[in-house]
Amino acid sequence: MSASNKPIVVVIGNGMVGHKFCERLMAATSSFRIIVFGEEPRPAYDRVHLSEYFNGKSAHDLSLSMAGWFDEQDVELHIGDPVREIDRTAKLVHSRKGIVQSYDMLVLATGSGAFVPDISGIEKKGVFVYRTIEDLDLIREYAKGAHNAAVMGGGLLGLEAAKALLDLGISNPYVIEFASRLMPRQIDSAGSHILETRLKKLGLQILLNKSTLAVEGGESIRTLRFADDTSLDLDMLVISAGIRPRDELARLAGLQVGTRGGILVNEKMQTSDPHIYAIGECALACGMIYGLVAPGYEMADVVVSQLTEGNKSFTGFDMSTKLKLIGVDVASFGDAFVSEPDSRTIVFEDRHKGIYKRINITSDGTRLLGGILIGDAAAYNILLQTVNNRLPLPPDPEDLVLGSRGGAAAGAGVMDLPDEALICSCESVTKAAICTAVMEKGVESVEGMKKCTKAGTGCGGCVPLVKDLIAGTLKANGRYVRNVICEHFDQSRQELLDLIKLHDVRTYDEALGRWGKGDGCEVCKPAVASILASCWNDNIQKQPVIQDSNDRFLANIQKGGTYSVVPRIPGGEITPEKLIVLGKVAKKYNLYTKITGGQRIDLFGAHVGDLPDIWEELIDAGFESGHAYGKALRTVKSCVGSTWCRFGLHDSVSFAIEVEERYRGIRAPHKIKGGVSGCIRECAEAQSKDFGIIATEKGWNLYVCGNGGSKPQHAQLLATDIDSATVIRYLDRFLMFYIQTADPLTRTATWLNKMDGGMSYLKNVVVEDSLGMATQWEAEMQTLVNSYKCEWKEVVEDPALRQRFVHFVNAPRKKDPSVSFDNMRGQIKAKEW
Amino acid sequence: METNTTSYNNPGAIAGSTPNGSAPKWRFACQVEDIPSDGGACVSLNEEQIAIFNFSRRGQWYATENRCPHKQQMALSRGMTGSLGEQCEPKVACPFHKKTFSLVTGECLTGEDYKIRTYPVKIKDGKIYIGM
Ligand SMILES: Cc1cc2nc3c(=O)[nH]c(=O)nc-3n(C[C@H](O)[C@H](O)[C@H](O)COP(=O)(O)OP(=O)(O)OC[C@H]3O[C@@H](n4cnc5c(N)ncnc54)[C@H](O)[C@@H]3O)c2cc1C
Ligand code: SF4
Ligand code: SF4
Ligand code: FES
Numbered sequence: 001m002s003a004s005n006k007p008i009v010v011v012i013g014n015g016m017v018g019h020k021f022c023e024r025l026m027a028a029t030s031s032f033r034i035i036v037f038g039e040e041p042r043p044a045y046d047r048v049h050l051s052e053y054f055n056g057k058s059a060h061d062l063s064l065s066m067a068g069w070f071d072e073q074d075v076e077l078h079i080g081d082p083v084r085e086i087d088r089t090a091k092l093v094h095s096r097k098g099i100v101q102s103y104d105m106l107v108l109a110t111g112s113g114a115f116v117p118d119i120s121g122i123e124k125k126g127v128f129v130y131r132t133i134e135d136l137d138l139i140r141e142y143a144k145g146a147h148n149a150a151v152m153g154g155g156l157l158g159l160e161a162a163k164a165l166l167d168l169g170i171s172n173p174y175v176i177e178f179a180s181r182l183m184p185r186q187i188d189s190a191g192s193h194i195l196e197t198r199l200k201k202l203g204l205q206i207l208l209n210k211s212t213l214a215v216e217g218g219e220s221i222r223t224l225r226f227a228d229d230t231s232l233d234l235d236m237l238v239i240s241a242g243i244r245p246r247d248e249l250a251r252l253a254g255l256q257v258g259t260r261g262g263i264l265v266n267e268k269m270q271t272s273d274p275h276i277y278a279i280g281e282c283a284l285a286c287g288m289i290y291g292l293v294a295p296g297y298e299m300a301d302v303v304v305s306q307l308t309e310g311n312k313s314f315t316g317f318d319m320s321t322k323l324k325l326i327g328v329d330v331a332s333f334g335d336a337f338v339s340e341p342d343s344r345t346i347v348f349e350d351r352h353k354g355i356y357k358r359i360n361i362t363s364d365g366t367r368l369l370g371g372i373l374i375g376d377a378a379a380y381n382i383l384l385q386t387v388n389n390r391l392p393l394p395p396d397p398e399d400l401v402l403g404s405r406g407g408a409a410a411g412a413g414v415m416d417l418p419d420e421a422l423i424c425s426c427e428s429v430t431k432a433a434i435c436t437a438v439m440e441k442g443v444e445s446v447e448g449m450k451k452c453t454k455a456g457t458g459c460g461g462c463v464p465l466v467k468d469l470i471a472g473t474l475k476a477n478g479r480y481v482r483n484v485i486c487e488h489f490d491q492s493r494q495e496l497l498d499l500i501k502l503h504d505v506r507t508y509d510e511a512l513g514r515w516g517k518g519d520g521c522e523v524c525k526p527a528v529a530s531i532l533a534s535c536w537n538d539n540i541q542k543q544p545v546i547q548d549s550n551d552r553f554l555a556n557i558q559k560g561g562t563y564s565v566v567p568r569i570p571g572g573e574i575t576p577e578k579l580i581v582l583g584k585v586a587k588k589y590n591l592y593t594k595i596t597g598g599q600r601i602d603l604f605g606a607h608v609g610d611l612p613d614i615w616e617e618l619i620d621a622g623f624e625s626g627h628a629y630g631k632a633l634r635t636v637k638s639c640v641g642s643t644w645c646r647f648g649l650h651d652s653v654s655f656a657i658e659v660e661e662r663y664r665g666i667r668a669p670h671k672i673k674g675g676v677s678g679c680i681r682e683c684a685e686a687q688s689k690d691f692g693i694i695a696t697e698k699g700w701n702l703y704v705c706g707n708g709g710s711k712p713q714h715a716q717l718l719a720t721d722i723d724s725a726t727v728i729r730y731l732d733r734f735l736m737f738y739i740q741t742a743d744p745l746t747r748t749a750t751w752l753n754k755m756d757g758g759m760s761y762l763k764n765v766v767v768e769d770s771l772g773m774a775t776q777w778e779a780e781m782q783t784l785v786n787s788y789k790c791e792w793k794e795v796v797e798d799p800a801l802r803q804r805f806v807h808f809v810n811a812p813r814k815k816d817p818s819v820s821f822d823n824m825r826g827q828i829k830a831k832e833w
Numbered sequence: 834m835e836t837n838t839t840s841y842n843n844p845g846a847i848a849g850s851t852p853n854g855s856a857p858k859w860r861f862a863c864q865v866e867d868i869p870s871d872g873g874a875c876v877s878l879n880e881e882q883i884a885i886f887n888f889s890r891r892g893q894w895y896a897t898e899n900r901c902p903h904k905q906q907m908a909l910s911r912g913m914t915g916s917l918g919e920q921c922e923p924k925v926a927c928p929f930h931k932k933t934f935s936l937v938t939g940e941c942l943t944g945e946d947y948k949i950r951t952y953p954v955k956i957k958d959g960k961i962y963i964g965m
Contacts, residue, residue, distance in 0.1 A: 487918070509871075509890075519871075519890050521915030522926035522933070545872030549911045549928030557928055561907050807907075809867040810876040818882070818900075818907045833904040 006033040010103035012083045014038030017280030017296035018109030019064050024304045026073050034075045039082035051160050053136050054167040086253040110246035112281040121215030127237045130161045143168040146235035150174035153240035154182040161238045163326045174205045186332035191372045194356040198328045245282045258284040267313040269302050277303045286316045294426045322380045329377035334370025334387035348401040357401040381465045389421045415472040424462040429455035438473040446498045486523040488516045494741045497531045508546040527744040533667030534739045537787040550629035559830040565603040566628035571638040571656035572599025581621040592827045598635030607815050612802045615792040624790040633672045636660035641678030648678035649695040665788045669742040687715045690748040699723045707749035716759050733766045736777035840955045857964025865959045875899045875910035884910035895936035896952040896963050901927040
């Protein structure tokens, strides 16, 4: 079907749910043309994690789609152009910028806006809502001059906003709540009490039972007046008093709406006009507005199913939640409030530690109905499963909140869940689906499971359960093999990498705090440092103490305690001018020079304090770090190729330079070497490298997983006669696969030797894309490539970083007196040890 | 401002530094901020090279000689710190061959017969003093 006569689906609103709908519809079928109108000035972003905008995440980080996604998918997106009218008779929408677009099917995903109560003075300067990136920009700007600031509303979103006030450095932050407790929809008074105590410790002041009468002041807010005749002086107010569905467009078009707002839909998410659907926070489904993202995704799925002749329907959604509010775990699940005589309630409270747990069980003590967890919600997932699957309780149900006192864990384990237990509610994945993926498709990691079943790709809340299920299934089948990193982490490198990516962890301390124990060691610190570098490509100098000594000083430590300096010489090609610079620098700092096996020049014997000066001179002359100190790409060796050699088929030097410059600086489990030869004579010894590229009549042959070193191994053929662009694509995939799955300090050859299925499996993954990861890996690699910076340049230009390169911190100019050299063939040499 | 003194007198340190049992003499080494947190750096005191470690995860300070007894390299201050076992014995790993040493007793923890000297540390008003 050509684009012109495909039926047209118009989506109004490019928020979280509208975007998910486009993704799911594109994945399900290509028989529609999708046209999206969004009011906000940017494509959809992750509103759930909006607050992280104040913690260093950029709008770009929060974006839900990669640049170019809409073009690639052929989805037409009009941003900053809201629809202002729907003409249902002619089946047209009119946008503000004047676009008139016809539709066959229309999907309203207009979300909701902050509910702003009708209080006098509410329009004053300094009063904000908390919903979009633009709102946050305004708040950040205004907060610079504010000392006293409050959030109106102590619900889930209000407390998020309060955290933002803390992050913005407000000196007197308040939370004002109308009800007699915090989070009135999720938790009870006793729970609120514990939560208040913990929040107060963090500097938040909490005012309950406060009904606001007026916002007073001149042009800007100065005071808030309450019904009980008290008042509060404020510079700034953020309103978070609930949400109001954006149903104005639907009203205007004469669609049915609820008495308290929301676009009325049936179980197929159809509005009163069968050609128009409504999903997400604007929809009134099963008599309520669902203010969470998971039910919105479910609604999107329902509409996709309707459009593709499925018969999925929406029958309500579990609103159990678990969140970390300002560092405090808060969870509420099942029927959180039911009390005697309909049930028995068991409460555990530790005021000292700030922990509150309540569970409600049936009067006969056999089933769990729901509960509340504050301060420690580790048991949330399994308790929720116990409710949803009506699992039997242990003989002493209080064990569920007290934890088992000695012996095995109380209550049901993951493996006791019934097959149909819903593990991932965002993507509707059952326990059976997960176990089957492990048994029949050989999935052994969370990342693999995401690919295979999509479990864990939504809110991510089920990931711990998914992990336990994978481990449990493997164990039950006697396939329990795990290479834990060291005594401090119970994970393999791959598992830790998955976790770090998933939870967006940026520092070693955070990783150790979340998943480790003890104080770390020389094994896990550099392993985590390498993972962090592979994931985020931040300058490793930001966390110097977890780097191996070589990475800490960006140079290789040598016998005698001096360092070596190895600038990058891509492909081994160097101009006479640069050679002269190397000679001059070596002479000036009295360095030993040697040509390395990787076609570059190594300068040995540098004092730690001289390193920044040496590099400054080299960088001025156009050199950059060679990463000889890092577990990273070393060199791509090349033969001279067709430019000079009479046998040469292609320009091997140019290609080697291109490849070396592409992957320079990228951190990996171990060092990586490459080679490019201009013909089958193989002068560059490419088949002894982690990747080797050899020219053929028709293109290039690509070899991978070769190794020199103590156990030499030839690289094996991955693909034949491919063009340069394909070489790069395959290399991207191959390297990302290696970086994400190899154990620490494992070269590609060993990694392949341990791989189930060996080379044919690797070929399937890289060439045939059997895991469906190719696009993601290529994109991830491109991100790493784009974020490359020369680490030495950053050090040289930063006086604070430079300062670290001293031997004695109390005598920065003094060199290590224990360093001394012998002479050999007219150069220095390290003293024997 | 009130003065703020904390001493880190681990038993091994006193024994190691004052074999005759006399009280250590405190020498000013450097400022607190000269030592990276959860890492080490070297100072020159009395013509000796002393490695100082800021074990900030546990709020502890340690000092040892900078020389690794394995190949006599002045390198321990550049080593990585960490802990061993359930007891969380604080340790440092030499960057050369990764032999590890207890920061409390100076004992080699990787099964060899080496020992390094350790020293008591005192922090006062943001300044670090080593007992020698
Ligand atoms: C600070 C904050 C924290 C949150 N935390 C959580 C959480 O922890 N867990 C959770 O499950 N949920 C959370 N939520 C709620 C979650 O973000 C929403 O449930 C989700 O975004 C709803 O998606 P949506 O697409 O329905 O609405 P939205 O994401 O609001 O998208 C609607 C879009 O439609 C646009 N629009 C409106 N009218 C028009 C028009 N006429 N033409 C074109 N475009 C239009 C809007 O500008 C908007 O961009 C949080 C929300 C906020 C604000
Ligand atoms: S590999 Fe071929 S092209 Fe390259 S130098 Fe050797 S003979 Fe020449
Ligand atoms: S082969 Fe051995 S001695 Fe030679 S450079 Fe490598 S590690 Fe050092
Ligand atoms: S010199 Fe210290 S371990 Fe080798």
